[in-house]
Amino acid sequence: MQQLRQIASRNTQFSASRLTATVLLAFAGAATASAATLSVGPGKTYAKPCAAIAAAHDGDVIEITGNTTYSGDVCYINRNNLTIRGVNGRPKIDAAGKNAGGKGTWVVDGNNLTVDNVEMVGAKVPDANGAAFRLEATNFTLRNAFIHDNQNGILANANTNSDILIEYSEFGHNGAGDGQSHNLYIGHVKSLTFRYSFSHDANVGHNLKSRANTNMIAYSRFSSLNPGETGSTAAGKPSFEIDLPNAGMSYVIGNVIQQPASNSNSTMLAYGEEGATNTGSNLYVVNNTFLNDMGSGGTFLFVSGKVPTAALAQNNIFGGVGTFSTQSTTIDKTNYRAAAPSFVNRAAYDLHPTGSLMINTASTPGTSAAGVSLTPVAQYKSVASGDARPVVGLLDIGAYEAATTATTTTTTTTPTWTLCAKENGTCSYSGKREVRYGTSTVYTSKVLTGPVACNNATFGDPAHGYVKSCWYSSVTQ
Numbered sequence: 001m002q003q004l005r006q007i008a009s010r011n012t013q014f015s016a017s018r019l020t021a022t023v024l025l026a027f028a029g030a031a032t033a034s035a036a037t038l039s040v041g042p043g044k045t046y047a048k049p050c051a052a053i054a055a056a057h058d059g060d061v062i063e064i065t066g067n068t069t070y071s072g073d074v075c076y077i078n079r080n081n082l083t084i085r086g087v088n089g090r091p092k093i094d095a096a097g098k099n100a101g102g103k104g105t106w107v108v109d110g111n112n113l114t115v116d117n118v119e120m121v122g123a124k125v126p127d128a129n130g131a132a133f134r135l136e137a138t139n140f141t142l143r144n145a146f147i148h149d150n151q152n153g154i155l156a157n158a159n160t161n162s163d164i165l166i167e168y169s170e171f172g173h174n175g176a177g178d179g180q181s182h183n184l185y186i187g188h189v190k191s192l193t194f195r196y197s198f199s200h201d202a203n204v205g206h207n208l209k210s211r212a213n214t215n216m217i218a219y220s221r222f223s224s225l226n227p228g229e230t231g232s233t234a235a236g237k238p239s240f241e242i243d244l245p246n247a248g249m250s251y252v253i254g255n256v257i258q259q260p261a262s263n264s265n266s267t268m269l270a271y272g273e274e275g276a277t278n279t280g281s282n283l284y285v286v287n288n289t290f291l292n293d294m295g296s297g298g299t300f301l302f303v304s305g306k307v308p309t310a311a312l313a314q315n316n317i318f319g320g321v322g323t324f325s326t327q328s329t330t331i332d333k334t335n336y337r338a339a340a341p342s343f344v345n346r347a348a349y350d351l352h353p354t355g356s357l358m359i360n361t362a363s364t365p366g367t368s369a370a371g372v373s374l375t376p377v378a379q380y381k382s383v384a385s386g387d388a389r390p391v392v393g394l395l396d397i398g399a400y401e402a403a404t405t406a407t408t409t410t411t412t413t414t415p416t417w418t419l420c421a422k423e424n425g426t427c428s429y430s431g432k433r434e435v436r437y438g439t440s441t442v443y444t445s446k447v448l449t450g451p452v453a454c455n456n457a458t459f460g461d462p463a464h465g466y467v468k469s470c471w472y473s474s475v476t477q
Contacts (some may be wrong), residue, residue, distance in 0.1 A: 005449045034059075038052040041068055061085070062084045069094055074100040092118075097410070104152070105123045116142075119147075120148075120153075130148060130151040135154065140393035142169055143166075143258050146170045148174060152183075155185050167385050167447055171183040175202045175233050179239060188212070198220065200236070202223070222242060239263070244269075244271045247275075250283050250284070255289075259292045266322075269300065276306050293411075297327060298321070299323040301324065301326065305459070315333070319339075343391060357397075358398055415473040421470045427453075
């Protein structure tokens with residue numbers, strides 16, 4: 001993938017003999033603006049990240065030397081289209097008792113910020129709402145991060161123009177212990193994509209809370225420590241594993257969702273409990289592995305009576321005891337329930353199914369009302385990663401395919417993908433097909449009848465700051 005960091009070129013040529021010195025200087029100031037790389041760390045130009053952030057211009061790249069702790073480095077980020085990334089290891093940003101504007105460690109007021117490979121810890125403010133990242137602008141991308149032991153990991157203000165992408169990241173033991181602060185708290189934004197990530201042990205709060213109009217929560221793990229277990233953070237006794245309080249168009253696909261024995265709320269996935277006020281009220285819960293370790297009681301799916309649309313629960317494993325769904329009209333399709341489903345190694349979280357009732361028994365997921373494919377294409381990989389889902393024969397139930405190759409005379413058709421357009425072009429093909437939009441590894445897909453416009457308006461933006469393209473499947477729908 002090639003990051004889109006180009007500044008528009010200026011082709012018009014001016015003759016110095018025909019311009020006054022004032023005009024020449026004004027033009028020079030505009031024309032010389034270009035992306036720069038600012039280096040942070042011991043022996044570098046800037047000793048701490050916030051010094052580089054203050055000096056940066058729109059579109060710049062800030063590289064922070066890893067395996068180094070930067071204490072008390074808190075600030076506002078006001079520039080647009082910045083990229084901040086750790087290099088040569090992961091840098092640790094420790095708020096160490098300080099905060100920016102009473103809000104947290106890094107307060108993001110610049111649009112289209114991308115942050116890659118950082119560790120953030122210690123955000124704390126007097127009102128118990130301090131965040132490692134306080135998002136106040138439009139669009140944000142976070143990758144390869146470890147966000148832990150803050151009052152909020154991420155706190156995003158309402159912004160219906162904003163798309164938030166979080167991937168390959170771990171969140172642990174964030175929350176002030178009041179139930180009002182969480183590992184992630186996403187306000188009313190346009191969309192949240194949360195994938196290939198691990199959120200666990202929220203301190204009384206939720207492992208993920210999102211009020212986004214559209215939520216794509218995929219190939220991730222929501223899980224916390226049981227008594228006697230050790231992990232990367234302390235145990236947190238979380239509330240909901242996933243909370244989508246205002247409904248919206250929401251996809252929960254291919255996740256491991258585990259409720260620990262010790263928790264602050266017995267519901268695992270909550271939807272619309274504060275009212276279905278978002279655009280759309282469709283919940284798709286497909287090919288997840290739910291595990292309830294409480295021993296008795298608990299609710300796998302809480303769908304509020306305020307939600308007018310029947311939720312779809314398809315191809316899920318529900319392990320342990322508990323209420324399947326509080327919504328009587330929830331579509332219950334090819335799900336598997338057992339007190340103790342058979343996995344390769346449940347204690348070690350190797351959740352590849354071994355029971356014959358889970359292997360080659362899933363139904364075809366199809367597409368959502370918005371035309372988004374519901375078929376899982378990946379599976380979570382520890383820690384905060386993922387790989388392709390290797391379907392052999394028919395699709396298996398749950399978040400993983402069986403670990404061993406099944407012997408079967410029936411095979412699924414493996415599609416090939418044809419590049420059909422660059423971003424903002426037109427993807428032309430015949431019939432109704434699945435079309436992927438994004439990069440070769442980060443993309444969203446829809447089933448559409450061609451031709452289609454290859455752009456963010458059609459698909460949303462799955463990869464902020466990256467050059468995108470469209471590919472269509474060889475398989476017609």
